Amino acid sequence: MSTKADQKIPELDFDTPALKRHRKVRALKDRTAGVGIAIGGSSVILAVLLICFYLVYEVAPLFSGASIEQKDSYALPATESGESLYLTSEEQIEVGFRVAENGDMIYFNVADGSVIDKVANPIGEPTAFAVESDTSRMVAFAYQDGRVLVAQQNYKTTYPDGVRLITPSIEYPYGTEGIQAADFAPRHLSIRDNEERMTIAVVGDQQAQVTRVTKDVNFITEEVELTESRSALPFVADTHSLLISGDQRYLYVADQQGNMSEFDIRDISDIQLKEQVDLIEGNGQLVSMRYLLGQSSVMVADSSGRVSQWFNVRDEDNVEHLTYIRDVKHPTGLVDMAMEHRRKGFATLDDRGVVSIFNSTSSRQVIDQRLSDSSATMISFAPRANALMLEDSNGINVFAVDNEHPEVSWSSIWGQVWYEGYQEPTYTWQSSAANNDFEPKYSLMPLAFGTLKAAFYAMLMAVPLAICGAIYTAYFMAPGLRRKVKPVIELMEALPTVILGFLAGLFFAPFLEENLAAAFSILVVLPLGILLFAFIWSRLPQSVRFLVPDGWQPMLLIPVVVILGWICVAMSPVIELNFFDGNIRGFITNDLGITFDQRNALVVGFAMGFAVIPTIFSITEDAIFSVPKALTQGSLALGATYWQTMTRVVLPTASPGIFSAIMIGMGRAVGETMIVLMATGNTPIMDFNIFEGMRTLAANLAVEVPESEVGSTHYRILFLAAFVLFTFTFIVNTIAESVRQHLRKKYGSL
Known part of the structure; x- marks a missing residue:
């Protein structure tokens, strides 16, 4: 009889072909699963990074700097007519336009300065000149006998043989005889025009007047009938600049020292002095006073290098007051200032020939570059603000400007901004509106x-x-009830x-x-x-x-x-x-x-x-x-x-x-x-x-x-x-x- 010790214990073989194949298959599955999980996880991380990089790629241009590059330079077209009173171009930057000292209106090729057309002033040499606005393309001349002539640029675009051809011309919407706006020789002129009326303000050596031209449509002949009325304006000595507000309610008259008088001209038969404002700090002299796009903000440049923004703000009694909003400062004196035609931007020219471009709302300086010597006298923007024209002693210099997003800055996105028409600085998001003068507001x-x-x-x-x-369901609720409640609540997540x-x-x-x-x-x-x-x-x-x-x-x-x-x-x-x-x-x-x-x-x-x-x-x-x-x-x-x-x-x-x-x-x-x-x-x-x-x-x-x-x-x-x-x-x-x-x-x- 054999004992247990004598019984042979069966040996287990873990290296049979079947087990080896099983281990190899399992190892292969493990490696495949590991690689698959690694690829899947890496793909998720990569996808998130790609999303992030793409967002940064689209956002980065907002904060990139602007650039300016000289394209052309040539002598002043029609030099015999004198220096320029006004300089601009049409939208495609192919045809330039300048108004000369003797009143001639000259169209020239922006690329080489060749004269396309020279229109002599119908009345003669002006004593004062004004621009209604860059967007309306309307200018006005005042003459020794008190008449005011209104002229408007016109461009006709045709495509003969598939090539664009821009043909410029001058129109006189109120005739070539002019409007009798004063009985003295004007030295300063301002004009504002809309569909209902036109207002003209002139200042002479010792007197000033305001003329209102009212437009009425004859329902029988459908012709526009003009009615003129004129009133004397309180004289401001040492007058430097005149501005009429866009709604033709107020007239701003500033002297050389920057003391500005604001007149209420809604009823020109009873013109009232509304208030007086000191526009300039210290002992500076007024260089330029112009409207931004929309004709709400007055930009004031002085010889000390300061450009300040002002617009009307209502007080607690609902009375409007011209209020200082913000400013930018230069280390040297200014010579000229130009407004962008379609944005709230402006450029300054100082006495060193340095041009700086700003956006008024964001207070962002996008360009500060010397483009000429100290003989530069005038700058102007092309309508799309993608080009800048500068006039100096050598003639006209044309620069290409790359400035896509000047209205964006960290302060305008995350800080309070004082927008035109607002009573105080606010956080505002308003990306669009019905009018062309609207200023987008991009506060996030x-x-x-x-x-x-x-x-x-x-x-x-x-x-x-x-x-x-969840606490009650998981810990206190009966299992049978939990199995019904939990799926019902989770089903709520499927609702669109x-x-x-x-x-x-x-x-x-x-x-x-x-x-x-x-x-x-x-x-x-x-x-x-x-x-x-x-x-x-x-x-x-x-x-x-x-x-x-x-x-x-x-x-x-x-x-x-x-x-x-x-x-x-x-x-x-x-x-x-x-x-x-x-x-x-x-x-x-x-x-x-x-x-x-x-x-x-x-x-x-x-x-x-x-x-x-x-x-x-x-x-x-x-x-x-x-x-x-x-x-x-x-x-x-x-x-x-x-x-x-x-x-x-x-x-x-x-x-x-x-x-x-x-x-x-x-x-x-x-x-x-x-x-x-x-x-x-x-x-x-x-x-x-x-x-x-x-x-x-x-x-x-x-x-x-x-x-x-x-x-x-x-x-x-x-x-x-x-x-x-x-x-x-x-x-x-x-x-x-x-x-x-x-x-x-x-x-x-x-």
Whole structure:
């Protein structure tokens, strides 16, 4: 009989061909999975980096410097006519135009200076000259006998044999005889014209006058009939410059020392001195006084090198006053100043021949370069501001200018800017308007503020409900009920946000406006009612309470919530009538002084909170449910209550997951587009008022990107907004990951 020791133990062979093949296949699968995961992760990182680089690529030109390059230089065309009083070109920079001292109007080829046409002044040599505006192409001459002649440049473009041909000409909209604007020889002239009337102001050696030409259309002949009226103007000694406001309400008369008198000329039969303003600091002399585009801002250049901006601002009594806004300063004296035709930019020429180009609103200097010697006397912009013409002792110099985005600076994007027509510096986003003189306003502060405001109110609603619901569902609810509740809540995340925005904007917002009393009463009544019901339930006999299985008690709250909500809505008119005189919105607006907009942050809080709740709930519930049962059972075995176990064991252990849920929910709220687009009113204002709307970065991108011109300042500013949103999300996620790792290390040993 053999013993166990005598029995031969079977040997296991791990190197059979089958096992070797199995190990090779498994190793191959492991390597393939590793490579696939590495490629996938690297692709995600690469895609994010490419998005970032592309955004930077589109945004970078906004902050790149401008450049200027000389193209042509030649002697002054028609030198025999004298130096230039005015210099410009047409839009294509092919035909130049200058007005000479003797009144001749000369068209010349910008490329070589050859004279195309020389139009002699119909009346003779002028004693004063003025430009109505660069955009209207209208100029005016005053003569010894007091007449004023108005001339207008005209360009006709044809394409013979497929080649562009620009034919210039001069038109006289008020005839070649001129308008009798004074009975003395004017030394200074200003003119302003529109479809309804024209105003002419002249100043002589000892007197001044204003002439108003009113235009009336004869309904029978459809001819324009002109009616002239004239009035004497208080004389300002040592007059240097005249300006008539764009609406022809005010006349500004400045002397050599910069003392300016503002006259009200709305009724020229009763001209009133409105106010007097000192435009120049120190002992400087006035060099030039001109309007920016739009004829609202007066730009004043003086011999000390300072250029200041002024425009009318209304005071508390609704009276307009010409107010100093901002300035730029040069180290040396100025010789001339030129305005851009289509933007709020200007250029200065100093006594060293240095040309500087600025944008008035952003206070940004984009060019500061010496282009001539000290003999330079005049500069002017081409209509598109892509070329600059400079006149010096050698003739005319033409420069190509590359200055695409002068209106953008960090201060104009993130700081308060004092815009024309505003009573004070503000944060404003307004990218377009109906008129050509509009100045875009590209402050991203209202959009960033609106983004944070929408996210705050959404999280204010979503976080408490989602986390508390997740805690109860994962820890206290019966497993059978949990298996039904969790999928239903997660299914809410599948609802398209455009549907939620549609319902919020067209149904919920009007309903909330009509039932504000119900909304506020629900916030008070519902929690108190639930607590009261819970207290009553806890005092019922056990025989009654045991009828409901443990963990199914939340089902009892459904009728409680429905009934309390119905009571609040039914009592809303009664509450409004007895406590708010039947108009709670009027009480909020009139008595509390709080503005109310139907589509407001409260609507967004409810709608976007509803969209964010499933995300936070699902991640939080999984984190709590994943806490090892041994921890909870050990805590309970040591005598801790369910609540103590939840607060001291479960929540700290699940805190990394809960924090991640909140951050992911916040990211969803910050990047939400359709709900805020349809339910906020899209008003870019900075007001934390819960009854006011807002505009977010994401909604602004959705609205304006399809309408922006590719490569324009507006287009690149929108990409900057996208980059800000990208950066904000990246920073928040980075901080969230750091905090999550810290919490994991802190509570990982529990």
